[in-house]
Amino acid sequence: MEDKRRKELLSRPTSYLLFGTAGFLFLFFCLTGRELAERGNILWTGSYLFRTLGLSLVLGGALGGGICYLFRRAAARTGIEAVRAGEEGGKGRAPGGKFRACAAWLWAPSPGTGAGRIFLVSLCLTFLAWLPGFLAYYPAICAYDMPVQLGQIRGNAYFDHHPIAHTLLLKWALELGEKLAGGIGAANAGIAGYALFQMLLLASAFAFGIALLWRRRIRRIGLLALQVFCMAYPFHWYMSISVTKDTVFSAFFVVLILALREILEEGGKIRFWVFYFLATVGMILFRNNGKYAVVVLLLVLVPVLFFGKGGRAFWGKLLLLSLGAFLAGNVLLSVIYHGTNAEQGDRREMLSTPIQQLARTMVYHGGIGMLPEDDNTMKEEDKALINDFILDEAYRKYRPDFADPVKSHTNTYVARYRMGDFIRTYVHLLVQYPGDFVNAVLAVDAGYLYPNDISHARVNAQEGQAAGGGYVQTRWDGEIGQAGIFKDSKWPGLHESMEKWANDNGYLKLPGLKYLFVPGSWVWLYLLLAGWWLLRRRFRKCVCLLPVLGYYLTLLLGPTVQLRYIYPIMIVFPFLLSGGTMVPVRYAVGKEEKQEK
16 A cells, blocks of 8 residues: 555655755755855855855755655655545544544544634634734834825825725725714724725635635644634734735735635636636736736646646636636726826836846946945946946945835836847846846845845834834834824734834744744745645646745845735745645544444
């Protein structure tokens, strides 16, 4: 039986190669991330390259191989136990067979209680758990892009740098507050109403996942652990009440991924196709880079449809639905854009990586005298184009972990209308200074790739500004008060505690547990999950990770590492990890066993 199960796994050489490659990448990014954190720069000499690649290959390969060995044994063992459970008619005992009634109830998979009831229970529990945070920060946490969006609302002049759908949502909330409350406090009432709506939306997405797992007969102890995660994971308390597009996007992201998983594993139930379609449209509306998560899925579905060995009707249906949702989201986006007479926002956000690379190269080779390492070897024509592109010598504000200080002073006209000159200069500098270009990317993305990176925790902290600029941004901009919105905490003591934890980045002081909070852990956790599924030949399951990959790639091209950017990826992972099974296997001991008999 064991030999049969092992044959159902991915071949040994292929599996060890996959895990070894992942281990190599993990160690490579750890070594380079530590080097940049300690020295600020990497000199890519032959000896350094040989040493880094050698250590990554040997130690990383050994790490990946060791994990692969453990995964293969676990996969084989899991298969054997599943076969034995099936041979025994779906009845068995919880491990050890000595649990009391309470322990048995926790272990046993779910009985036939309706998923709708579970959804409502989970929704209420999660919403109530977040209420203290709402009261502490009443009417909400008004940080991030909210001041800019309020300016658009007050001036009735919109541009699409921030999703217009979210800006309109804020406008309607403020108008509703004015109608219901009126006078002083009306704006606060509107923003509080928006925060409650946002909490309800995110809690509903979590409850959707809980209900699906209940339906999949996941063991109650796992379901309870996931419910506790939804209620008590600290960042939920902050993000659920932060007035930002990212929270709304995250809710749609969770529903999309989970609905896609149900489609891939069951196929036929129409409600999951509807959820998937609506979530895709919502995701496109509430983040400008949301569409790219779908693009990666489409790029994979096309060859699967035409070159796959089977299931073409299913893959064709999924491709058409995904394409239809993609087009519907973009058409609706266009309708909103024209309906509000919006202007096109500056596309400099898409140039974050080239901006960092050119600024870093200028600092190290442009002869501007900022660093002793500046060798002034850059050609004058290259300097001239950079000075046309980066105005007022803003490259002097270069921060390795944050593109905005330089990006806000760029002249995108150069990249758009002098594209030939821009590309020639970019390619020439890339060939001449490849190490600086690589360092610029590694430095700005360190938080996503290196688990011990802490630059992400201080990216919002700026000199001369008030507290609230930690990994969780809670600092209000003064312009918000001009719209009649003011802090009115209903629980000052809790507000003080939460503010301290957020501003001091308290999660970094939790040994071991901090890796459940830092952004640099999540790509490796997803690779482990994908490796486990591939090892067991669950190729269909891996398809639901494609939107995660698409969205993650946009983060690597973004301006910095922030909680609100990585948050969607963080919150959907536990639901994917708890896959459950569609087979209603029941475990019972004691009284429950007698009742079944």
